[in-house]
Amino acid sequence: MAEEETGVYIYGILPADVETDPRARGIGDPPGKVAVVKHNEIAALVSHLGAVDALGTPDDLTAHAELLDAAASEVPVLPLRFGAVVTDEDAVVDELLAPHHDEFAAALAELEGKAQYVLKARYIEENVLRELIDGDAEMSQLRDAIRGKPEDATRNERIALGERIGQAIAALREQDTQYVVEALEPLNLPINLREPTHDEDAVHLAFLVDVAKRDDVEAALERLAQEWQDRARVSLLGPMAAYDFVVTQKPGT
């Protein structure tokens, strides 16, 4: 066990009155044992990192996310962005927890009883293409122009058609995102709009929900999914740590 060590990997910050699941496994290969470094009312969730050259294998990424999401289902958590490593446990206290104790404690208090979810909707390609093209004379014309013709012979028409589709989907996405935001408005949730990660994303956003309101939110989204049944697949990820709602103070600004 006296192997050389890279440092202490920090996952996130949580209240001091937590205990780790002894089965919890951290990042690295072999996975580090997860521990809690405490200071007054707050603590950091950490694991010791053996000798590594680089971080970020799929296992590393998954371990970071799963550990924090599991913790967030029990207690409020301030998640750190992936890749935070400091020299040792003393540094965790002296440089991270002690100097920012009150700030972190206040943020944790604000997150008490809340969880983040990510809502994603992806257009059902066939249906959205039909909808867009049937409603547009120019695109219908281009569709007819490429029908059954080899790709090489109709390259310009294909590009023109594809570009119009891209623009139409972007406009539709904006409209549908707004629709969802308005549908969630009565529930009064903090919402963070995310960039689309796929050409056919309809909606991508994160929201923070009070545990007490969770059923209402799920019911609202279930209605949305039913309404959009032929249009988009709606999925809800979470509960997860509140990544989208913790903001780092910008030093020097």
Added chain:
Amino acid sequence: MTAVQPAGGGGGGGGLDRPSSSGLADVIDTILDKGLVIDAYVRVSLVGIELLTIDARIVVASVDTYLRFAEAVNRLDISGTEQKGLPDLVEGVASGGSKAKTKGALEAAGDKLKDLLGDEEDTTQSRGRS
């Protein structure tokens, strides 16, 4: 609850999809791009460690995207016109669509991500179909 489920979503049907765990692509969108940044708090004891290069995925309009859309339209037209509305078709359309979406997801992910994921492609694919 296990994370094993039919990747095709059982031929559609509405309802809110509640995956029991996030796919790798969703994890990447979140933990590389969001959350507190350690550098803002810790200076002296920070251990600089290389991160395998993975960029959060972004959508970039390109000729490739346009051609893919056009091809999707072409395919739609051939398979759709005379059979539209038949229940049998639903299944064919759904599986064709999954393929197209998966391809799009991988392209959007960029080469670096694709290389990194390597044998993890299953994760990405099932996400692409979700």
